[in-house]
Amino acid sequence: MRPMLKLDQLSATVGEDDEAKAIINGLSLYVPAGEVHAIMGPNGAGKSTLSYVLTGRDGYEVTGGSATLEGDDLLDMDPEDRAAKGLFLSFQYPVEIPGVPVMTFVRTAMNAQRKARGEEEISAPDFIKKSRELGKQLNLTPDMLKRPLNVGFSGGEKKRLEIFQMMMLEPHFAILDETDSGLDIDALRTVADGVNALRDPERGMLVITHYQRLLDHIKPDKVHVLAGGKIIKTGGPELALRLEKEGYDGVLGEAA
Amino acid sequence: MVLSVTDLKDKFRNPGPAELELIARYAMLPESGQRERAFEAFAETGLPHRRMEAWKWTDFKAAVKAVEAPEQGAQSAPLPAAGQAVIEFTAGGVTLPDTLPDGIQLHERTDAQALSDAEEVPLGAMTAALAGRVGGLDTLIIEVTGEASAPLHIVTRGDRDETNFARVSIIVRPGASLDLVESHVGGAGFSSFLLELSMQEGGAVRRTVLQRGSADEAQAITAVVNLGDKSEYVQTALAFGAKVARLETRLTHQESGSHATLNGAYLCAKGFHADYTSHVRHGAPSSVTRQVTKGAVLDGGTGVFQGKFHVPRTIGQHTDADMQHQALLLEDGAEIFAKPELEIYADDVECAHGNTSGALDPNQLFYMRQRGIPEAQARALLTEAFVSEALEEANDGVRDALLDAARSFLAETVA
Numbered sequence: 001m002r003p004m005l006k007l008d009q010l011s012a013t014v015g016e017d018d019e020a021k022a023i024i025n026g027l028s029l030y031v032p033a034g035e036v037h038a039i040m041g042p043n044g045a046g047k048s049t050l051s052y053v054l055t056g057r058d059g060y061e062v063t064g065g066s067a068t069l070e071g072d073d074l075l076d077m078d079p080e081d082r083a084a085k086g087l088f089l090s091f092q093y094p095v096e097i098p099g100v101p102v103m104t105f106v107r108t109a110m111n112a113q114r115k116a117r118g119e120e121e122i123s124a125p126d127f128i129k130k131s132r133e134l135g136k137q138l139n140l141t142p143d144m145l146k147r148p149l150n151v152g153f154s155g156g157e158k159k160r161l162e163i164f165q166m167m168m169l170e171p172h173f174a175i176l177d178e179t180d181s182g183l184d185i186d187a188l189r190t191v192a193d194g195v196n197a198l199r200d201p202e203r204g205m206l207v208i209t210h211y212q213r214l215l216d217h218i219k220p221d222k223v224h225v226l227a228g229g230k231i232i233k234t235g236g237p238e239l240a241l242r243l244e245k246e247g248y249d250g251v252l253g254e255a256a
Numbered sequence: 257m258v259l260s261v262t263d264l265k266d267k268f269r270n271p272g273p274a275e276l277e278l279i280a281r282y283a284m285l286p287e288s289g290q291r292e293r294a295f296e297a298f299a300e301t302g303l304p305h306r307r308m309e310a311w312k313w314t315d316f317k318a319a320v321k322a323v324e325a326p327e328q329g330a331q332s333a334p335l336p337a338a339g340q341a342v343i344e345f346t347a348g349g350v351t352l353p354d355t356l357p358d359g360i361q362l363h364e365r366t367d368a369q370a371l372s373d374a375e376e377v378p379l380g381a382m383t384a385a386l387a388g389r390v391g392g393l394d395t396l397i398i399e400v401t402g403e404a405s406a407p408l409h410i411v412t413r414g415d416r417d418e419t420n421f422a423r424v425s426i427i428v429r430p431g432a433s434l435d436l437v438e439s440h441v442g443g444a445g446f447s448s449f450l451l452e453l454s455m456q457e458g459g460a461v462r463r464t465v466l467q468r469g470s471a472d473e474a475q476a477i478t479a480v481v482n483l484g485d486k487s488e489y490v491q492t493a494l495a496f497g498a499k500v501a502r503l504e505t506r507l508t509h510q511e512s513g514s515h516a517t518l519n520g521a522y523l524c525a526k527g528f529h530a531d532y533t534s535h536v537r538h539g540a541p542s543s544v545t546r547q548v549t550k551g552a553v554l555d556g557g558t559g560v561f562q563g564k565f566h567v568p569r570t571i572g573q574h575t576d577a578d579m580q581h582q583a584l585l586l587e588d589g590a591e592i593f594a595k596p597e598l599e600i601y602a603d604d605v606e607c608a609h610g611n612t613s614g615a616l617d618p619n620q621l622f623y624m625r626q627r628g629i630p631e632a633q634a635r636a637l638l639t640e641a642f643v644s645e646a647l648e649e650a651n652d653g654v655r656d657a658l659l660d661a662a663r664s665f666l667a668e669t670v671a
Binding site: 055056057058078079080082083084088089091094095096097098099100105106108109110112113116148165169 | 617618619620622623624625626627628629630631633637638640641642644645
């Protein structure tokens with residue numbers, strides 16, 4: 001299998017030097033191309049930190065180990081270079097960008113990535129056609145796509161916009177950080193349909209979630225349990241069902 | 257001339273070389289009571305300086321040490337003027353359009369006109385005293401008698417001149433309307449433009465201003481605006497500053513039901529100083545003021561916002577006024593000074609103000625970078641979106657040019 005995301009003994013801290021707190025502690029994880037893995041874990045396990053460390057957010061320091069995407073060292077790159085390389089994060093809390101319409105934002109991002117990869121810009125008609133088609137799939141009206149990004153959108157709409165951006169940008173590897181939070185059943189299905197449409201032998205995904213619910217719609221190939229900053233248990237989709245039934249305490253007790 | 261230069265000099269406290277030169281120029285101009293009153297008002301303060309409360313952050317006396325030509329002529333083009341009637345003031349005089357839009361009449365006055373509020377606007381008084389030339393135009397009076405069929409565009413532009421002083425007075429008759437565009441692109445060591453705008457019942461004026469000078473020039477743009485019954489005034493200004501630049505608007509709601517919008521943005525690079533000052537007097541009941549000022553300043557640049565709402569006890573009742581100033585310090589070493597003031601004596605009013613300055617939001621920057629937008633581009637895009645809110649009300653024909661000017665400035669300077 002072609003390697004996509006490979007984390008080896010990754011450790012990271014958050015916070016300023018003298019108050020730095022270790023959140024990721026020797027985490028190893030391997031997601032091959034074509035697979036969708038889920039990471040589940042209790043509050044404070046390091047789930048969101050992991051997504052920020054991988055995407056290069058300021059304030060997180062890698063203190064050991066390695067992280068590669070398709071063989072390239074992620075940790076050496078700026079966030080925008082990781083994005084151009086094909087790494088996408090669907091944010092747990094999408095950020096409002098006042099004054100920048102969705103379409104303008106996505107086109108700017110798409111062309112910036114293309115430029116970084118030495119590709120040509122997307123033509124205006126191609127961009128509009130693609131955004132209309134995907135918007136329709138995700139129940140986003142052309143009017144909504146003209147509004148400033150995430151400003152005045154409901155929680156569910158923001159999550160659909162994250163998936164819209166992912167489908168537009170066609171990343172090689174996507175991390176979905178609690179994409180199910182704040183979604184009602186219908187929105188959950190819409191989002192899951194979008195994610196499933198992107199499943200591809202050439203693409204990998206990491207779905208971070210608290211609950212098994214999302215995994216009914218997005219069937220993972222593997223489920224990992226994250227606690228105390230490392231993977232303590234790995235299994236098939238049945239592990240998620242067990243977690244739902246027995247709770248983290250039950251499963252963690254057994255692992256410890 | 258009855259007064260000698262020596263007598264004139266005595267009217268000033270410690271005149272510097274620049275003031276001495278201005279005194280000498282005044283002495284050459286035709287004698288006139290109105291001009292003399294303006295000159296006396298200017299002499300009260302001389303070039304405004306930091307020991308004056310209203311000028312503590314914008315010191316013309318220190319910036320204009322001598323009256324001398326800049327290294328280069330105007331470095332920026334005026335706003336696009338397609339379909340507009342252009343009036344251009346240079347050091348050599350004024351160029352008037354061949355044909356005027358319907359609803360507009362020009363009156364060229366060779367005698368100086370009185371300036372109300374002269375004591376309150378020292379550089380306005382200076383301009384009133386020094387604009388004009390022997391045997392030539394002193395004040396240009398524009399009378400708007402109907403709906404002007406095309407925008408009027410006033411350009412002040414120097415070509416390595418020492419000074420460029422111009423005075424325009426606009427009277428908007430009842431129910432008349434005017435789209436006014438102004439491009440003040442510097443090119444003189446010291447440029448000063450004085451606009452007096454008087455709006456009568458139901459008049460409407462949309463004023464859109466670009467200010468852009470060089471780092472070795474001083475620029476003052478002073479407007480004295482009076483709003484009549486139910487008149488509507490919308491001002492949008494984009495300032496890039498100069499060595500020192502001040503855009504000052506002194507507006508009075510003179511009769512009830514008038515509506516004023518005073519929006520502006522300033523963008524200052526290293527070595528540039530832009531001051532956006534306004535004074536609004538709610539001198540009649542039930543008048544409305546809306547003010548949004550946005551600024552973004554780089555290392556070595558200085559932005560100044562001073563805004564005041566004055567609401568007298570009885571005549572200011574039912575005032576509805578809101579003042580917002582928000583500024584971005586884009587780099588360490590950027591300076592922003594802000595003084596919002598509400599002086600309210602009436603008890604049945606709605607007045608609000610907000611004033612913030614800070615850096616770009618790191619969460620927004622990270623989000624954009626995660627999508628592949630390089631940091632410099634993300635910063636420029638966020639800053640453009642931030643300031644563009646203050647430019648939304650600009651004249652349709654030049655709004656895109658203002659946004660383009662802001663965009664290219666940010667693309668060049670923000671890293």
